[in-house]
Amino acid sequence: MSTLTLSLLLGLALIAALGLYALYLWRRVWAQQRAHKEAAQARQERLGGxxxxxxxxxxxxxLPLIEGAIRIKVLLDNYDSGLSNDPRCQVFHQLFEATADVPTHTAWKALDKGDKRRFEQRFSELEQQHKVPAHTAARWLLDEGLKRAPANV
Structure with missing residues (x-):
């Protein structure tokens, strides 16, 4: 066998080996993409639920109206920004923004009774003002909004 033939055979063997390695790497990429897509779908299903x-x-x-509206707004932002920005869901944004300055957790516990009462009075006023629109929005979410496919999957 001549050196030229041997060089060609080695070259072809190297090309075949590189091709097989490339195929192996692409299969890993495809598997990762599939796993990522499945994880994203599972996340969307969990958020929708x-x-x-x-x-x-x-x-x-x-669930208290204020707490529920805040939780729904945050989950909607993560579930589907288009749905979150739908005009029928704006009441959740309004309540979120109206209570953004309220201390939470340890800071709430540290408040004196007078401050807590003022916040609770504001909660009561917000609930009276937004109860019907919030219930209407929640009903729409259950009946129609959550039934469409999320935009950001």
């Missing part, structure tokens, strides 16, 4: 539970709890008054 959580939104349905929150909306139902809000309608059944098992």
């Amino acid at each position: 959580d939104l349905a539970i929150l909306a139902s709890s809000l309608l059944d008054e098992q």
Whole structure:
């Protein structure tokens, strides 16, 4: 066998080996893409289920209106920004913004009774003002909004 033939065979073997390695790498990329897509779909399904539970709890008054609206707004932002920005969901944004300055967790516990009462009075006023629109929005989410496919999957 001549050196030229041997060089060609080695070259072809090298090309075949590189091709097989490239195929191996592409299969890994495809598997990662598939796993990423499945994880994103599972996340969307989980968020959609959580939104349905929150909306139902809000309608059944098992969840305080302010807390429910805040939780729904945050989940909607993560679930589907288009749905979150739908005019029928704006009440959740309004309540979120109206309570953005309220201390939470440890800061709430550290407030004196007078400050807590002032915040609670504001909560009561917001609930009276936004109860019907929030219930209407929660009902729409359950009946129509959550049934469409999320835009940002």
